[in-house]
Amino acid sequence: MKNKVIGIMLLTAFVVAGSAISSLAQDIKIGYIDSIKILADYQGTQEAERLYRQEVDAWTADKEKREQEIVRLQEELRAQSLMLSEEKKQEKRLELEKQMQTYQRFMEETFGDNGLAAKRNKELTQPIVDKINKILEDLAKEQGYLLVFDVANADIVYADKSLDLTEVVLTKLKEQQ
Secondary structure (H helix, E strand, O other), X not given: OHHHHHHHHHHHHHHHHHHXXXXXXXXXXXXXXXXXXXXXXXHHHHHHHHHHHHHHHHHHHHHHHHHXXXXXXXXXXXXXXXXXXXXXHHHHHHHHHHHHHHHHHHHHHHHOOOOHHXXXXXXXXXXXXXXXXXXXXXXXXXXXXXXXXEOXXXXXXXXXXXXXXXXXXXXXXXXXO
């Protein structure tokens, strides 16, 4: 008898807790965006990409010029090696080594993880990311969203299309232009 009463009490507690959780879940408003689509469709991103591409093209041209100089020095050393004294060969090798070190330093400073290209990319994109984040924060506060996910950077297996805020963010970005 005692076990039956305890069982009924536990069942009642589970039902009450379950309905409270269900009620809470219905009050939680969740949305998501696709940041890749936003960045691809937003004109500001396209302009930043154009500026970035111009700078990268200039750095790439400089890189290619440096590579050609290294190849020229290698070929010169090969072609003249039989005619040069050991002292002159050593001078040419040192010149070639110096050019290669300069090239490697240039590559690291320009295209490395913390190089000019990475810094410039962040410099151009950070204001756009900040603007998108501000729009999302305002939108979430205005419309009562507790969570907004980015499907481009998260593992979402399922999401109702009605939760997609991508077009709303794009519209607000265009309104701000």
